[in-house]
Amino acid sequence: xxxxxxxxIMLNHLLIAQKALSTKTPAPYLQGIKLEVYQNExxxxxxxxxxxxxxxxxxxxxxxxxxxxxxxPGKYFVEIIRKLDGVKLDLSVIxxxxxxxxxxxxxxxxxxxxxxxxxxxxxxxxxxPIKIDSKxxxxxxxxxxxxxxxxxNRPILTGVNIRVDQQxxxxxxxxxxxxxxxxxxxxxxxxxxxxxxxxxxxDELIKILELPxxxxxIHLDNKSILFEYGNVLFQSRLLDGxxxxxxxxxxxEFPIVIKFNKNDLAVAIERxxxxxxxxxxxxxxxxxxxxxxxxxxxxxxxxxxxxIEEVFPAEKAIxxxxxxxxxxxxxxxxxxxxxxxxxxxxxxxxxxxxVIEGDMDPGLIQLILPVRTE
Amino acid sequence: xxxxxxxxIMLNHLLIAQKALSTKTPAPYLQGIKLEVYQNExxxxxxxxxxxxxxxxxxxxxxxxxxxxxxxPGKYFVEIIRKLDGVKLDLSVIxxxxxxxxxxxxxxxxxxxxxxxxxxxxxxxxxxPIKIDSKxxxxxxxxxxxxxxxxxNRPILTGVNIRVDQQxxxxxxxxxxxxxxxxxxxxxxxxxxxxxxxxxxxDELIKILELPxxxxxIHLDNKSILFEYGNVLFQSRLLDGxxxxxxxxxxxEFPIVIKFNKNDLAVAIERxxxxxxxxxxxxxxxxxxxxxxxxxxxxxxxxxxxxIEEVFPAEKAIxxxxxxxxxxxxxxxxxxxxxxxxxxxxxxxxxxxxVIEGDMDPGLIQLILPVRTE
Numbered sequence: 001x002x003x004x005x006x007x008x009i010m011l012n013h014l015l016i017a018q019k020a021l022s023t024k025t026p027a028p029y030l031q032g033i034k035l036e037v038y039q040n041e042x043x044x045x046x047x048x049x050x051x052x053x054x055x056x057x058x059x060x061x062x063x064x065x066x067x068x069x070x071x072x073p074g075k076y077f078v079e080i081i082r083k084l085d086g087v088k089l090d091l092s093v094i095x096x097x098x099x100x101x102x103x104x105x106x107x108x109x110x111x112x113x114x115x116x117x118x119x120x121x122x123x124x125x126x127x128x129p130i131k132i133d134s135k136x137x138x139x140x141x142x143x144x145x146x147x148x149x150x151x152x153n154r155p156i157l158t159g160v161n162i163r164v165d166q167q168x169x170x171x172x173x174x175x176x177x178x179x180x181x182x183x184x185x186x187x188x189x190x191x192x193x194x195x196x197x198x199x200x201x202x203d204e205l206i207k208i209l210e211l212p213x214x215x216x217x218i219h220l221d222n223k224s225i226l227f228e229y230g231n232v233l234f235q236s237r238l239l240d241g242x243x244x245x246x247x248x249x250x251x252x253e254f255p256i257v258i259k260f261n262k263n264d265l266a267v268a269i270e271r272x273x274x275x276x277x278x279x280x281x282x283x284x285x286x287x288x289x290x291x292x293x294x295x296x297x298x299x300x301x302x303x304x305x306x307x308i309e310e311v312f313p314a315e316k317a318i319x320x321x322x323x324x325x326x327x328x329x330x331x332x333x334x335x336x337x338x339x340x341x342x343x344x345x346x347x348x349x350x351x352x353x354x355v356i357e358g359d360m361d362p363g364l365i366q367l368i369l370p371v372r373t374e
Numbered sequence: 375x376x377x378x379x380x381x382x383i384m385l386n387h388l389l390i391a392q393k394a395l396s397t398k399t400p401a402p403y404l405q406g407i408k409l410e411v412y413q414n415e416x417x418x419x420x421x422x423x424x425x426x427x428x429x430x431x432x433x434x435x436x437x438x439x440x441x442x443x444x445x446x447p448g449k450y451f452v453e454i455i456r457k458l459d460g461v462k463l464d465l466s467v468i469x470x471x472x473x474x475x476x477x478x479x480x481x482x483x484x485x486x487x488x489x490x491x492x493x494x495x496x497x498x499x500x501x502x503p504i505k506i507d508s509k510x511x512x513x514x515x516x517x518x519x520x521x522x523x524x525x526x527n528r529p530i531l532t533g534v535n536i537r538v539d540q541q542x543x544x545x546x547x548x549x550x551x552x553x554x555x556x557x558x559x560x561x562x563x564x565x566x567x568x569x570x571x572x573x574x575x576x577d578e579l580i581k582i583l584e585l586p587x588x589x590x591x592i593h594l595d596n597k598s599i600l601f602e603y604g605n606v607l608f609q610s611r612l613l614d615g616x617x618x619x620x621x622x623x624x625x626x627e628f629p630i631v632i633k634f635n636k637n638d639l640a641v642a643i644e645r646x647x648x649x650x651x652x653x654x655x656x657x658x659x660x661x662x663x664x665x666x667x668x669x670x671x672x673x674x675x676x677x678x679x680x681x682i683e684e685v686f687p688a689e690k691a692i693x694x695x696x697x698x699x700x701x702x703x704x705x706x707x708x709x710x711x712x713x714x715x716x717x718x719x720x721x722x723x724x725x726x727x728x729v730i731e732g733d734m735d736p737g738l739i740q741l742i743l744p745v746r747t748e
Binding site for chain 2: 059065073076079083084085098100105106107108109110111128267269270271274275303304305306308309310311
């Protein structure tokens with residue numbers, strides 16, 4: 001193997017490929033980037049236990065003297081390419097198991113991994129993928145993954161349930177204390193789909209959806225899902241098991257509705273949460289709709305002190321006075337998913353789940369379970 | 375105690391005072407900010423085991439209804455003031471042991487600490503302080519503290535030795551593997567001084583030397599040193615014991631001198647250090663002055679690979695070819711202290727300390743002990 005290529009082009013592709021590198025793994029070959037060098041194309045493949053990436057690089061600066069395939073320690077390779085001076089990289093295999101990189105006044109030799117150890121990964125696509133706008137997919141991921149569970153006692157809840165039914169797509173995540181659900185309309189009918197994708201995989205996927213490309217193609221097989229985005233193939237394993245049926249959790253009628261300026265509400269909750277004990281994972285604040293249509297956001301920790309914030313709803317609230325307590329973190333996480341400047345917080349009762357919706361966020365609903373307090 | 379004040383003014387002063395707050399201490403009162411409220415002045419005092427700060431705030435926005443003194447949990451107080459809306463703060467003591475803070479639509483009550491527990495700290499100044507330009511003092515601190523030891527087995531080496539002899543000031547720090555020394559000229563003769571100040575204290579002091587003020591006054595007593603900077607008094611304890619005599623360590627003659635472009639040398643060392651094993655604290659690189667006047671910077675870790683960097687000296691080097699090995703971190707730390715674009719690296723032999731000097735950095739010398747390799 002022996003080729004030259006423009007350094008910036010190589011680096012930009014490596015920065016995508018490295019997102020599937022394992023940093024800690026008992027299998028050293030998963031810390032490697034596999035390079036397949038053809039006459040007019042460079043293929044990079046990386047994989048860890050959850051995701052795999054395959055990237056095709058075709059560029060006029062690529063000049064291949066000898067084809068071949070190698071497995072290069074990923075972290076060192078990327079760091080070196082990033083730091084090198086010079087416009088052109090010269091890469092070649094020497095002594096059979098070492099990669100020599102020459103650029104500018106630098107001459108680097110890197111021990112390689114055994115390319116035979118790298119697993120065969122099936123990146124095959126099918127003829128009938130779901131097509132989705134990349135901006136929309138990115139938004140759906142941002143609006144849901146945060147609500148997935150991060151603890152492994154119910155593995156299925158660490159994923160996002162994505163279902164396609166003809167022209168509708170819905171994404172749902174829940175850690176059983178809160179739930180996020182987003183519906184979108186697809187451009188045409190697609191085959192039905194019902195999968196659970198690890199939230200961590202989706203969080204890596206959105207880092208790749210930064211290129212100026214419109215469309216993502218989604219290919220499904222039994223055990224994995226493949227996102228095709230220009231010259232990038234991003235594969236994630238799927239979670240086994242049935243995602244819980246969550247539709248019953250969302251109340252249908254809300255006798256109490258308060259419309260807020262989103263930022264007013266967010267800063268009041270942030271301030272109220274300041275005096276909580278930081279040792280615990282989340283502070284509890286209370287919301288109190290007074291009869292005079294002013295909302296109080298309060299917190300009280302006997303050892304530290306208390307905060308009372310007055311927030312004036314954007315409109316006269318509908319319904320009777322209510323007092324409800326909740327995790328400030330869950331509420332703030334949920335608020336961040338809205339592009340709307342104004343949000344509706346809708347209640348059915350003091351110990352019943354409540355939801356947040358936004359006037360400019362069709363199809364998005366955030367549900368939070370309140371906390372019982374004395 | 376009861377007063378109102380402009381919020382931004384209060385916050386800016388608190389951000390200085392908080393630098394001497396203890397975050398972990400068995401003495402809760404050291405987590406407090408002491409406020410002394412007089413008719414036209416607010417005094418803030420903080421202290422931890424190493425440094426103490428006293429700050430005077432006089433501002434036309436200060437309106438005192440009732441004087442008094444209180445001790446407020448510092449971290450919560452600063453975070454609340456930072457987050458509050460509104461221009462004006464209203465602070466008052468309620469129920470004897472609680473501070474009420476009202477601003478905008480927020481009403482916060484904070485449990486206070488017992489002001490009687492706060493220690494008496496002597497911030498008295500003397501009539502004959504050393505005067506030094508604040509920019510110069512800041513530069514001296516930045517050029518020396520990094521070379522002090524961070525391990526406590528020889529406590530005296532965790533400090534910076536500062537000596538004044540008439541119109542000369544010298545600052546020296548060493549961890550016994552490297553040494554930094556900076557001489558400056560003072561504007562006039564001052565009384566002699568020879569103290570060792572904890573490097574950590576000085577690192578906090580430079581964070582305060584950001585105000586647009588010219589002069590720092592240095593007051594000394596037996597056990598502590600007091601820096602007076604406008605309305606801020608910054609006191610540090612001194613380290614007991616004798617700082618080692620380091621003048622003999624610095625060679626007087628250098629048969630080998632290489633002049634480098636500082637940045638060329640820095641990036642070559644950075645690249646050479648990339649392939650080292652990161653588990654250890656620092657990677658070892660080698661410098662080799664070849665007979666053809668090219669310098670090679672190399673590193674070699676058998677498990678990962680090797681790097682050879684060629685650096686072209688800014689001028690023909692003086693002296694015979696030399697090979698020397700050193701910690702890349704120590705070398706890069708030292709290079710960062712120079713404003714000069716060109717530096718001289720001066721050697722006496724392959725296993726003797728070498729020094730770095732810069733043509734635009736009079737009085738500054740960085741000394742590094744080489745590492746023996748096979």
